Amino acid sequence: MQTKHFITERQMYADYPAGLETALFGMGCFWGAERLFWQTGGVYVTSVGYGGGAPENPSYEHVCSGVTNHVELVHVVFSPDVIPYAELLKIFFENHDPTQGDRQGNDLGSQYRSMIYTFSGAQQKIATEAKKRYNEAYSKAGKNPITTGIEASPVYYPAEDYHQQYLAKNPAGYCNIGGTGVTCPIPG
Numbered sequence: 001m002q003t004k005h006f007i008t009e010r011q012m013y014a015d016y017p018a019g020l021e022t023a024l025f026g027m028g029c030f031w032g033a034e035r036l037f038w039q040t041g042g043v044y045v046t047s048v049g050y051g052g053g054a055p056e057n058p059s060y061e062h063v064c065s066g067v068t069n070h071v072e073l074v075h076v077v078f079s080p081d082v083i084p085y086a087e088l089l090k091i092f093f094e095n096h097d098p099t100q101g102d103r104q105g106n107d108l109g110s111q112y113r114s115m116i117y118t119f120s121g122a123q124q125k126i127a128t129e130a131k132k133r134y135n136e137a138y139s140k141a142g143k144n145p146i147t148t149g150i151e152a153s154p155v156y157y158p159a160e161d162y163h164q165q166y167l168a169k170n171p172a173g174y175c176n177i178g179g180t181g182v183t184c185p186i187p188g
Contacts, residue, residue: 001158001161002161002164005038005045005046005164005165006164006165006169007165007168008038010045011045012047012075012158013047016044016045016077017044019080020077020078020079020080021077021078021079021080021123022075022076022078022119022153023075023076023088023119023123024051024073024074024075024116024117024118024119024153024156025037025073025074025076025088025092025115025116026072026112026113026114026115026116026117027074027095027104027177028072028096028103028104028105028107028112028114028176028177029072029104029107029112029174029176029177030048030049030072030073030074030159030163031163031167031173031174031175032167032175032176033048033074033095033096033177034046034048034074034164034165034166034167035165035167035175035177036074036091036095037074037076037088037091038165038168040078040083040088040091041082041083042079042081042082042083042087043076043077043078043079043083044077046074046075046076046077046165047074047075047158047159047164048072048073048074048159048163048164048166049073049075049156049158049159050063050070050072050073050111050156050157051070051071051073051153051154051156051157052069052070052073052115052117052151052154053068053069053071053154054069055068056155056157057157058070058157059160060160060163063111064111066109066110066111068111069110070157071110071111071112071113072111072112072159073115075156075158076088085122085123085126085127086126086130086186087186089116089126089127089130090130090184092116093134093146093148093182094179094180094182094183094184095177095178095179096177096179097114097179097180098114098134098146098147098148099138099143099145099146099147099180100114100147101113104176105176105178106176107176113149114147114148115148115149115150115151116131116148116149117150117151117152117153118150118153119152119153124150128150131146131148133184133187134146134184136184137182137184138180138182141180141182143180143182
């Protein structure tokens with residue numbers, strides 16, 4: 001199993017420096033979502049994987065079958081002193097369509113649903129407030145209501161090695177990440 005990030009060569013699953021936090025997002029196909037976050041200042045390391053369903057240690061093929069209820073996820077380890085969690089949520093809400101339910105563009109299925117998994121009560125509160133603000137902004141823009149789920153973090157299962165940093169290894173690869181044009185300022 002690949003344990004070092006293809007670009008930064010940092011450990012993806014352990015041995016993070018003190019003071020870092022973790023975020024977990026489902027934004028459709030995880031390839032583009034991961035690239036979006038690994039290019040963000042203050043992000044220490046990223047990886048892609050699955051979570052939120054059953055069974056344990058699913059394969060990509062099993063997740064794509066639609067029977068596992070797992071979501072394709074990007075795992076983000078970040079420095080909150082450099083990029084606050086609220087800024088990561090801004091990237092999340094403004095770079096995919098959180099109104100589509102079990103799809104993202106042409107990608108259909110529950111594994112592509114919009115999800116925020118939180119690691120603390122503080123993250124839960126910030127995510128819930130951000131969803132409310134963005135829902136109002138989407139409504140004002142004449143868009144459908146946000147379908148993004150917000151739940152406590154499930155067990156995270158890293159995806160197969162060929163999915164890790166896929167768009168760095170395959171620069172011409174498929175990427176469905178693209179915003180809706182709706183933006184929302186961060187309060188405070």
